[in-house]
Amino acid sequence: MSTSGEQAVKLTSLSQGAGCACKLPLAKLENMFSSLGANLEGASGEMLIGASEGDDAAVYRLDAERALILTTDFFTPIVDDAYDWGRIAATNALSDVYAMGGTPIIAVNLTAWPANDVPMEQLSDVLRGGADIAREASCFVGGGHTIDDPIPKYGMAVVGMAHPDRLFQIDRLTAGEDLVLTKAVGTGVIATAIKNGGARQEWIDAAVGSMTTLNADACAIAGGAGVRAATDVTGFGLLGHLHRMVRASGLSATIDAAAVPTLPGALEAVDRGYVPGGTKANTDHLSDVVGVADGVPSAVAVLLHDAQTSGGVLMAVPKEADTDAVVAQLRAKDLPAAVIGRVTEGTAGHVTVTP
Incomplete structure (x- = not known):
């Protein structure tokens, strides 16, 4: 300072x-x-x-x-x-x-x-x-x-x-689209660790680096790939924002928990009890619409609900686009992007999390 x-x-x-x-x-x-x-x-x-x-x-x-x-x-x-x-x-x-x-x-x-x-x-x-x-x-x-x-x-x-014809909206998902996340999750638990004096400096540095990275490159790459459904991941957590997208679109989604990138120290912060109230509230609110498989580690499940600040873009890559190429472009911009799931037919608003 x-x-x-x-x-x-x-x-x-x-x-x-x-x-x-x-x-x-x-x-x-x-x-x-x-x-x-x-x-x-x-x-x-x-x-x-x-x-x-x-x-x-x-x-x-x-x-x-x-x-x-x-x-x-x-x-x-x-x-x-x-x-x-x-x-x-x-x-x-x-x-x-x-x-x-x-x-x-x-x-x-x-x-x-x-x-x-x-x-x-x-x-x-x-x-x-x-x-x-x-x-x-x-x-x-x-x-x-x-x-x-x-x-x-x-x-x-x-x-x-x-451009009015190239907006990203939460209700434009289509079944079969791949879900790509551009930043790691865990800012909520790291911020709680900071407030309680339990965060290591390397955790803080990584979290600050993520939270001060603009989503400009992610937006440009998504637009170039023809993305029409996207949101940024903030206070409702990854699963909360995805739930809102699939509910608005009348669809469901599956998430591969192991594919979701996490910030350095985030899992340890959860294990040490640094879980913010917003994350707990997200978990409670989504209990009826999110199904977490038994094989998903409990700490990972917490991070999927973690209330984020300045999180990444969650985008649905159109079926006609090359998802691997989109992820490669994002990673070339030093973003830890990953394919984390898929949009599916099913009960509107429901999300299934697999190990």
């Missing part, structure tokens, strides 16, 4: 008891949205994707060639280095634009900061981290909004652009 002057405050200690950095539990969100009913704006006219579709971002058609993508995301600290937290939060916020098949073009910062308790130099480091990631993405940052809050939070509201 580059903070100078006043002594740096351990940022993760300020979010203890505030919940994890992931989204609210899937069950509570689904119940809340269902209660809103007709008050939710869905696809209509030039509004291609709205709240009721449950996709990664809202999309509005400007004309035949351009669609505007709007999204936002922010959360409490999951690492103690302020600059890294800023980079992670910005990468995570930009991810929803890539997950829709778009390109981010402009963003504004969203910041809550305990100005009397934490040096402003640390906030400067957070914003500098966010700005550096946005610059890497060629996304302009035009200011933002800051409030005083006892628990620090940071993120961005982001506007992106895409």
Whole structure:
């Protein structure tokens, strides 16, 4: 951390008891949205994707060639280095634009900061981290909004652009498509280990490296392969996001647990009990729609439900495309991509996990 002057405050200690950095539990969100009913704006006219579709971002058609993508995301600290937290939060916020098949073009910062308790130099480091990631993405940052809050939070509201006929959506799966994941899972358990002082430095370095890797290359490669169904893996975990995709598409899926890449230290973190509340909530909520075979190691099953921050892209490769070539292109960009399963006919929303 580059903070100078006043002594740096351990940022993760300020979010203890505030919940994890992931989204609210899937069950509570689904119940809340269902209660809103007709008050939710869905696809209509030039509004291609709205709240009721449950996709990664809202999309509005400007004309035949351009669609505007709007999204936002922010959360409490999951690492103690302020600059890294800023980079992670910005990468995570930009991810929803890539997950829709778009390109981010402009963003504004969203910041809550305990100005009397934490040096402003640390906030400067957070914003500098966010700005550096946005610059890497060629996304302009035009200011933002800051409030005083006892628990620090940071993120961005982001506007992106895409072609309306080349959007990625969660309800476009087709039976027989291969499922490819572009990043390793385990950021939730590693972040919990960090908060509790149990993470080794090599775990932290690998997790930060993953969480600050933009999904831009994954988006470009997916678009080139003709992908139409994709999402990014965040707070609902790999199985939670896949469940939402197959449910929206009226299909099922199988996952090969052994094929799913995991971050260094993630399995050990689970074995040592560093499992966040969001991961446990995901497991409970999905118990009726996810079938885990007896041969799947319990720690691996936890990671498949693990609440992620700035995770990879989960994409369905069209049957006419060469899946091996897609994975090779992703790995050439230093992404630990793997074929992890397949879309199948069956009960809508059901996922089977095999050893």
